Amino acid sequence: MPSFRATLQITGLRPGHAPGEVMDMAIAVVGSSHVVEANQLDVVAGVPRITIRFMVEASEYDSENRSARDTAASLAHGVNSVATTGVLRTYRRSAGKWLTL
Template identity: 35%
Template sequence: MPSYRVTLAIGALAPGVAPDAVLPAAARLVAELAVVEAQDVRLLRGVPCAVVRYEAGEDELAVAVARHAVDGLAGTVEVRSDRVTRRDGARWTPIA
């Protein structure tokens, strides 16, 4: 089964939300629809990002999983942008 990842650029947090709660919440939302393979926090161009890697049968499902995570985080954190990529050999290919 193909491996995908969603990279969420994180902005402002809602009052009372701890920064270390964002990644587990994103992974939990992804896990509602897919098998989570890994989760990580990265700093990309100075912006903190939550990255969740997961399995999905096809690109459309992978995008739906990412949408579910973004929508689920809406009340707790500003998601400035999101990007879905698919593992193709040694590369991560963006999904349009």
Template identity: 50%
Template sequence: MPSFQTRLKITGLKPGSPPEAVMEAAVEALGTRHHVESNQLDLAGGVPQLNLRFLVDATSYPAENHQARESAAMMRDAVERVALTGSLTVLRRSRGRWAPV
């Protein structure tokens, strides 16, 4: 199964949303379609960034990439209910390296 990673910058919380709701929303949304291997919160240039690794069912290379991008967008939509977001990146694991999709 191909492994993908999303990186989503978080620029703020929406009123009434606790910080933990951001990761919960991301994992829950992505988990409806894929197995989420790991999740963590990092600081990238002083900006919080969600990193989630997930598996996509093996089909064809282009279809897998499309499914990963579509799922990442769905995850971003869920997170935007509780937080303000910045850039979203989708990466695919290939030969031991993460490459942009």
């Protein structure tokens, strides 16, 4: 199964939400349709960024990429209910490198 990852900047929390809810929401959204391989939180240039690594069911290459992009969009939408967000990026693992979709 092909491996993908989505990264999303977190620019703030919505009122009434705790920091831990951000990652919980991200994992729940992606995990509802795909296997979540890993997750992490980094701070890049002072801005928190979550990364969710997930697998997509093997099919045709473009279809896999489309599914990964759709999943990343769902991730951003879900997380946006508990936090304000910034840049979303999606990557595909290929020959040991992460390629931007």
